[in-house]
Amino acid sequence: MNTSSMFDTNEEIERIYEDILVIHHYKPSPPERSFLVESTKYQPFIPPFAPLWALQIKGKLYKLSLPIEVHISKEGDLYFAENETLLLSGSGQSIREAIEDIQSDVFYFWNYYRNLSPDEIIGDASRLKEIYENLVIEE
Amino acid sequence: MMQIERRQIESSLCIKGFLEDRSGDHRYFHHIYKGKRTGISTKTSHGSKDYKTYQDELLNKIKKHLRLDTKEELRDFLVCPMDAEQYNQILRVKGLLPE
Numbered sequence: 209m210n211t212s213s214m215f216d217t218n219e220e221i222e223r224i225y226e227d228i229l230v231i232h233h234y235k236p237s238p239p240e241r242s243f244l245v246e247s248t249k250y251q252p253f254i255p256p257f258a259p260l261w262a263l264q265i266k267g268k269l270y271k272l273s274l275p276i277e278v279h280i281s282k283e284g285d286l287y288f289a290e291n292e293t294l295l296l297s298g299s300g301q302s303i304r305e306a307i308e309d310i311q312s313d314v315f316y317f318w319n320y321y322r323n324l325s326p327d328e329i330i331g332d333a334s335r336l337k338e339i340y341e342n343l344v345i346e347e
Numbered sequence: 348m349m350q351i352e353r354r355q356i357e358s359s360l361c362i363k364g365f366l367e368d369r370s371g372d373h374r375y376f377h378h379i380y381k382g383k384r385t386g387i388s389t390k391t392s393h394g395s396k397d398y399k400t401y402q403d404e405l406l407n408k409i410k411k412h413l414r415l416d417t418k419e420e421l422r423d424f425l426v427c428p429m430d431a432e433q434y435n436q437i438l439r440v441k442g443l444l445p446e
Contacts, residue, residue, distance in 0.1 A: 283404040290408075297408040299392075313390070316370060320377075324384060331444050333386030 263311045263344065270315065271345040278310060294339065318344045349418060351401050351425050353391050356409065359424060360389070364431040380435060380444055387414060387443070414443055 259275035279290045280303055289298040289306035294317070298310030321333075321340040329337060357374065361367055365376040378387035389412035392398055398405060410421040415437070423429040438444040 283407075284402070286404050288404075288408070295412060297411070299405065299408070312373070316373070316375065317388075320368075320375075328384055329386065330380060330383040331385045331387075331438075333384045336386045 263315050265315045273342055348403055353399050363434055
């Protein structure tokens with residue numbers, strides 16, 4: 209991924225950095241944040257892969273039994289967050305929107321597959337049902 | 348560059364063996380074969396993002412969801428010549444559906 213041509217302004221770099229923090233559910237202290245944002249300006253970095261450890265759905269946090277590997281990319285004006293194993297893709301005007309979109313997909317399909325009985329599925333649905341059934345930890 | 352109206356995409360999916368599920372800002376479409384769910388699903392966006400015309404970037408994602416390999420296959424699926432049985436045959440050849 210060519211990061212040098214991806215970002216036009218410092219504001220965009222700062223916004224992207226904020227989105228990366230959201231992905232990791234990480235809240236640095238103010239001095240730590242300033243240092244990280246400043247260093248990101250000089251070496252723009254967008255992780256090609258980021259682990260998703262939890263789903264934030266309508267203000268509620270759902271932990272995942274295993275992190276979902278999310279591939280982040282930008283095509284045209286859109287950001288994408290994708291997972292190859294689950295064949296999901298979230299999109300949005302920012303990384304944050306794309307991540308929120310794929311989170312809502314994971315949540316949707318978790319509900320979808322756990323409500324299907326084995327005799328209602330065929331082919332790849334069996335593999336996906338097995339993955340989704342143990343993916344989300346309800347609290 | 349390929350451009351297809353969202354309405355056309357949704358209509359083709361429903362005609363060619365997919366069942367629609369309206370859920371919030373998205374409409375999910377699930378492929379059905381011999382009355383069973385195959386695990387092949389895709390979605391279209393409604394609500395705030397509201398992409399009324401899908402261009403290459405989003406169409407590529409739908410292509411991947413539908414397990415199609417080429418833009419030509421996707422165009423045939425979405426804009427007509429490919430029927431439900433021809434699509435099922437592609438999935439069977441790939442081993443995604445039983446014979």
